[in-house]
Amino acid sequence: ELKVEQNPLFLSMQEGKNYTIYCNYSTTSDRLYWYRQDPGKSLESLFVLLSNGAVKQEGRLMASLDTKARLSTLHITAAVHDLSATYFCAVGGGSNYKLTFGKGTLLTVNP
Amino acid sequence: DSGVTQTPKHLITATGQRVTLRCSPRSGDLSVYWYQQSLDQGLQFLIQYYNGEERAKGNILERFSAQQFPDLHSELNLSSLELGDSALYFCASSASRDRGGEQYFGPGTRLTVT
Numbered sequence: 001e002l003k004v005e006q007n008p009l010f011l012s013m014q015e016g017k018n019y020t021i022y023c024n025y026s027t028t029s030d031r032l033y034w035y036r037q038d039p040g041k042s043l044e045s046l047f048v049l050l051s052n053g054a055v056k057q058e059g060r061l062m063a064s065l066d067t068k069a070r071l072s073t074l075h076i077t078a079a080v081h082d083l084s085a086t087y088f089c090a091v092g093g094g095s096n097y098k099l100t101f102g103k104g105t106l107l108t109v110n111p
Numbered sequence: 112d113s114g115v116t117q118t119p120k121h122l123i124t125a126t127g128q129r130v131t132l133r134c135s136p137r138s139g140d141l142s143v144y145w146y147q148q149s150l151d152q153g154l155q156f157l158i159q160y161y162n163g164e165e166r167a168k169g170n171i172l173e174r175f176s177a178q179q180f181p182d183l184h185s186e187l188n189l190s191s192l193e194l195g196d197s198a199l200y201f202c203a204s205s206a207s208r209d210r211g212g213e214q215y216f217g218p219g220t221r222l223t224v225t
Binding site: 033035041042043044045048088090097098099100101102103104 | 113142144153154155156159166167169201203205212213214215216217218219
């Protein structure tokens with residue numbers, strides 16, 4: 001059974017600082033996704049990573065994938081308050097499209 | 112706005128009752144997925160339909176069932192409701208042209224069982 005672990009689960013940052021969220025998964029997968037969720041809202045797709053070594057960047061967020069290590073990272077550069085949200089990684093496995101989600105990282109960016 | 116719509120937004124009902132949640136996928140998407148989000152279980156995949164047929168099943172209880180209609184909208188039926196069924200239920204859709212396709216999530220239905 002595919003297991004997805006995120007850490008940290010809670011992250012309090014100061015504006016302007018950098019930090020990384022880690023996503024480890026237990027079995028081989030060729031699809032990894034990062035989503036953002038604001039309180040009480042839906043999930044917004046941030047990145048889709050489909051190959052080993054894939055790196056994608058959007059604004060202050062950069063995601064990477066190492067399929068050999070079964071690890072993805074979401075790096076936050078020079079955090080701003082608007083980035084405060086819960087970030088989920090999700091891994092696809094098998095021949096269907098089912099996603100297995102991590103528990104999420106609650107990010108709070110303080111002034 | 113993802114283009115996926117869900118109704119109703121909120122639903123409050125009593126234990127033992129039955130409810131139906133509705134989802135309309137993005138235009139052209141053939142796949143619909145249902146997920147449950149709760150504080151203790153997190154985000155869990157329930158079931159997937161592709162062009163009217165069940166494609167994959169996850170941690171879906173026997174009291175729950177779903178279907179996808181010819182116009183591609185989907186319904187999730189929850190019966191004999193228990194307090195523990197209170198959760199946010201999301202529908203997502205994808206184009207399914209390839210397995211790497213993104214899943215676009217709807218706004219969710221918040222179910223409260225009292």
